[in-house]
Amino acid sequence: MAIFAQFIVGLVFGLGLLLSGMSNPEKVLSFLDLAAIRSGGWDPSLMLVMAGAVGVTFVGFRLVLRRQRPVLDDRFHLPPSQILDWRMGTGPAIFGIGWGLAGICPGPAFVALGYGSPAIALFVVAMFIGMAAARMLANRRPQLSAALAE
Template identity: 80%
Template sequence: MIIVIQFVVGLVFGFGLLLSGMSNPEKVLNFLDLAAIPSGGWDPSLLLVMAGAVGVTFAGFQLVRRRQRPVLGERFHLPPSQTLDWRIAAGPAIFGIGWGLAGICPGPAFVALGYGSPAILLFVIAMMVGMAAARRVADRQPSLASALTE
């Protein structure tokens, strides 16, 4: 039953990405192109998508924090450490640069595979290779906090 619920949640998420335009790299790049504001080429519509996502996430976290355990699980899976680590700084920076260059991020990339675009397929393959390489590098590196205190 849990797998069915997860599948339905994934479908709703994917539908939301399609409906919002987040799976369309051109729309994302038009949003990120702030230099196009004076000419009227900037697309601010994704601000509404982000505002909606922040609102839903905030409300969800407020509800979750009141629970002793998840609805569909035995326990919450929280990070075991709160130590600042280099991945916390580098990961989002690399993610943002990649999103700005390609106009697509991982979730929408998987949804966009349905378009049958060779460019999207290449992006997803490169993303998976990059994730595997990052995992290998991260497993060999000490945390940033321990490096700063030594």
């Protein structure tokens, strides 16, 4: 049942990305190009999509976290700490830079794979390489800290 629910949620998310145009890098880049405001080529629709997503998430989290446990799991999987550290700033900064350069982020990239674009396929491969490198670096960090303390 859980895998079916995850499939349906992913399908709805992907459909939303397609309908909003967020799987189209040109649309994203036309939002990020603030110089286009003067020429009239700026596309503010991404701001509306983001505002809708933030609103739904804000209300959804408030409602869901009132429950004793999730519907399809035995417990909520929330971050163990609410302390902000360097990773909380660095990760989003790298994500934002990559999004600004490529015009696409992971969710829409998977949806856009259906277009058959070699550029999108290359992006997804590079994304997986970056995720693997980040995981290796994160796993080595405690070892490096211990070695430096000796």
